[in-house]
Amino acid sequence: MTLGEAARRSAADNGFDLQAFAFSAAPEQLRPPRIVRIGLVQHSIVLPTTAPYVQQAQAIRSKVGQIIDAAGAAGVKVLCLQEAWHMPFAFCTREKQWCEFSECAETGPSVAFCRELARKWGMVIISPILERDAAHGDTIWNTAVVISHTGHVIGKHRKNHIPRVGDFNESTYYMEGSTGHPVFETAYGKVAINICYGRHHPMNWQGFGLNGAELVFNPSATVGGLSEPLWGVEARNAAIANSYFVGAINRVGTETFPNEFTSGDGKPAHKSFGHFYGSSYVAAPDGSRTPSLARHMDGLMVADVDLNLCRQAKDKWGFQMTARYDMYASDLQRYCTPDFQPQIVRDPAAQSPS
Amino acid sequence: MTLGEAARRSAADNGFDLQAFAFSAAPEQLRPPRIVRIGLVQHSIVLPTTAPYVQQAQAIRSKVGQIIDAAGAAGVKVLCLQEAWHMPFAFCTREKQWCEFSECAETGPSVAFCRELARKWGMVIISPILERDAAHGDTIWNTAVVISHTGHVIGKHRKNHIPRVGDFNESTYYMEGSTGHPVFETAYGKVAINICYGRHHPMNWQGFGLNGAELVFNPSATVGGLSEPLWGVEARNAAIANSYFVGAINRVGTETFPNEFTSGDGKPAHKSFGHFYGSSYVAAPDGSRTPSLARHMDGLMVADVDLNLCRQAKDKWGFQMTARYDMYASDLQRYCTPDFQPQIVRDPAAQSPS
Numbered sequence: 001m002t003l004g005e006a007a008r009r010s011a012a013d014n015g016f017d018l019q020a021f022a023f024s025a026a027p028e029q030l031r032p033p034r035i036v037r038i039g040l041v042q043h044s045i046v047l048p049t050t051a052p053y054v055q056q057a058q059a060i061r062s063k064v065g066q067i068i069d070a071a072g073a074a075g076v077k078v079l080c081l082q083e084a085w086h087m088p089f090a091f092c093t094r095e096k097q098w099c100e101f102s103e104c105a106e107t108g109p110s111v112a113f114c115r116e117l118a119r120k121w122g123m124v125i126i127s128p129i130l131e132r133d134a135a136h137g138d139t140i141w142n143t144a145v146v147i148s149h150t151g152h153v154i155g156k157h158r159k160n161h162i163p164r165v166g167d168f169n170e171s172t173y174y175m176e177g178s179t180g181h182p183v184f185e186t187a188y189g190k191v192a193i194n195i196c197y198g199r200h201h202p203m204n205w206q207g208f209g210l211n212g213a214e215l216v217f218n219p220s221a222t223v224g225g226l227s228e229p230l231w232g233v234e235a236r237n238a239a240i241a242n243s244y245f246v247g248a249i250n251r252v253g254t255e256t257f258p259n260e261f262t263s264g265d266g267k268p269a270h271k272s273f274g275h276f277y278g279s280s281y282v283a284a285p286d287g288s289r290t291p292s293l294a295r296h297m298d299g300l301m302v303a304d305v306d307l308n309l310c311r312q313a314k315d316k317w318g319f320q321m322t323a324r325y326d327m328y329a330s331d332l333q334r335y336c337t338p339d340f341q342p343q344i345v346r347d348p349a350a351q352s353p354s
Numbered sequence: 355m356t357l358g359e360a361a362r363r364s365a366a367d368n369g370f371d372l373q374a375f376a377f378s379a380a381p382e383q384l385r386p387p388r389i390v391r392i393g394l395v396q397h398s399i400v401l402p403t404t405a406p407y408v409q410q411a412q413a414i415r416s417k418v419g420q421i422i423d424a425a426g427a428a429g430v431k432v433l434c435l436q437e438a439w440h441m442p443f444a445f446c447t448r449e450k451q452w453c454e455f456s457e458c459a460e461t462g463p464s465v466a467f468c469r470e471l472a473r474k475w476g477m478v479i480i481s482p483i484l485e486r487d488a489a490h491g492d493t494i495w496n497t498a499v500v501i502s503h504t505g506h507v508i509g510k511h512r513k514n515h516i517p518r519v520g521d522f523n524e525s526t527y528y529m530e531g532s533t534g535h536p537v538f539e540t541a542y543g544k545v546a547i548n549i550c551y552g553r554h555h556p557m558n559w560q561g562f563g564l565n566g567a568e569l570v571f572n573p574s575a576t577v578g579g580l581s582e583p584l585w586g587v588e589a590r591n592a593a594i595a596n597s598y599f600v601g602a603i604n605r606v607g608t609e610t611f612p613n614e615f616t617s618g619d620g621k622p623a624h625k626s627f628g629h630f631y632g633s634s635y636v637a638a639p640d641g642s643r644t645p646s647l648a649r650h651m652d653g654l655m656v657a658d659v660d661l662n663l664c665r666q667a668k669d670k671w672g673f674q675m676t677a678r679y680d681m682y683a684s685d686l687q688r689y690c691t692p693d694f695q696p697q698i699v700r701d702p703a704a705q706s707p708s
Contacts, residue, residue, distance in 0.1 A: 236587050323555060325686050342537065
């Protein structure tokens with residue numbers, strides 16, 4: 001596959017890791033191939049978190065703009081940025097001033113910036129931001145905005161599952177999303193977004209699959225000490241189980257905050273909560289995957305995916321046909337009742353092992 | 355950890371791969387550690403599939419008995435055998451004479467054999483067999499029988515999801531299981547069994563988790579050309595997502611059948627459908643795992659697991675608390691209605707990409 005000289009030069013000049021891979025599918029008689037070039041962007045913040053917020057945001061946009069331009073020049077048609085890409089990931093601090101970074105999903109500076117680049121390159125852009133919902137009492141959400149290849153906002157999705165783990169004090173800032181499991185039918189395929197911590201929830205992945213997703217992005221922000229043993233497993237399993245492609249994206253770098261905070265782990269107060277390990281990758285429904293982007297560098301992953309592979313995987317493996325959704329619908333309903341009794345078969349001799 | 359000389363000598367004399375690993379958990383103040391030594395057995399068949407059935411079954415029992423004795427001598431307290439361990443995996447043939455191998459779960463020769471060994475070693479044994487259900491019209495099931503450390507049958511579970519993929523024509527022989535997601539409370543922890551193809555279904559894994567499983571075995575029979583890229587992913591993801599240990603077991607070797615059959619892949623008729631690749635392993639709720647047993651050899655995997663790690667993982671990650679089961683219960687119910695409309699947000703310009 002050809003990325004073109006401009007993308008390679010930009011990667012060299014601007015110091016980001018550029019990688020490219022292609023996934024193929026079998027030829028079909030009744031459908032042409034549906035090859036889509038997708039892009040994943042991972043990046044660090046630029047200025048110290050003590051800099052004026054407007055300058056911090058501008059510096060990030062400026063750097064990310066170079067990577068998006070490289071992606072556009074390389075022919076990427078669907079691109080996703082990392083979680084809350086426009087700001088430092090300050091949710092470790094529990095300080096509320098960071099809410100200033102939140103933006104209107106439809107009219108904020110991030111969406112204006114992405115709309116222009118989407119129009120420029122004829123590229124669908126998914127922009128995960130901290131959303132300020134002025135129409136509903138200035139509520140904060142963790143939201144992904146989907147922008148069409150013509151530069152208008154198709155819609156948005158709000159993070160379904162909110163972590164309370166390690167330094168990820170996100171439940172301090174926003175609640176569980178209210179948008180269900182929307183699938184966005186773009187010019188280049190049916191796209192959905194499973195934001196960060198939602199990757200630990202198999203039913204969240206499944207929700208997008210049941211609504212017909214062919215390509216699900218997982219924009220994340222997660223650090224080495226917490227989740228790295230899980231990173232190569234979850235997105236890949238989701239691609240297999242749901243017969244779609246997954247683009248898993250993690251931010252990169254170490255972010256230091258002005259005031260010290262504790263981490264609930266008995267260690268002294270500190271100002272940084274570890275290294276965001278990048279390692280973004282694409283996983284396919286047949287179990288294959290790309291290598292990871294760098295662990296310590298900004299990066300652009302370009303992948304050609306033939307979306308026909310999704311239905312081919314469904315026809316081959318039959319996971320959807322054999323899923324017994326009706327059984328699980330009633331099981332879950334029963335589980336949610338206050339008097340639920342687990343299905344346990346007790347060994348009468350269990351209390352007295354020999 | 356010490357396995358003892360008897361197990362090592364048996365492995366050397368009988369030619370099976372013996373491996374041992376330990377998983378630890380943090381010490382707690384209010385619960386003692388709950389360390390259980392578990393065992394996974396993988397094995398090939400012994401006689402040609404043309405030999406008289408009674409001899410085939412006896413030869414397998416004789417070999418497996420040696421491995422179970424080694425496990426018992428090594429101190430294993432919960433042991434699981436591979437799927438349909440007592441017979442060749444003949445479901446590629448679509449021939450019905452292989453149903454002769456089926457047995458009564460409560461009184462057949464396999465259960466008698468396992469009950470004796472369970473009693474001998476004070477060991478819980480899970481015996482996955484082809485079950486003949488005489489009380490219900492001689493129906494065939496794919497069933498795991500759970501035998502207590504005192505040698506009595508605690509109960510059984512029937513495979514929930516039946517494959518129709520590649521040479522796995524199992525829907526020709528038996529139907530989807532009727533036993534739900536039972537968890538067996540044994541003397542050594544809460545144990546469940548996700549049989550073979552059920553490992554592709556995240557809600558099947560979850561069903562056992564919701565009923566309180568701490569240790570789920572996945573007795574399988576699967577070949578390299580079909581599932582090997584998925585093998586290291588699915589059981590590990592299940593352990594992470596459900597905060598329990600998983601013991602993934604695959605049979606080993608190549609089985610040749612008397613009459614030729616086709617595989618629906620355009621290739622000429624043949625008598626074997628590929629190599630069962632063994633590679634059994636144990637995965638933990640924290641994302642760690644053991645290496646795999648051999649790809650071409652019988653094997654016994656011994657692992658010490660501290661079951662306290664399950665609840666520790668739940669408390670740390672909060673997947674159960676944040677799972678929003680009620681949302682998924684209604685989503686699934688809606689999905690199962692004939693007039694279900696997927697949640698799709700269409701880009702009006704999607705039909706005319708630039």
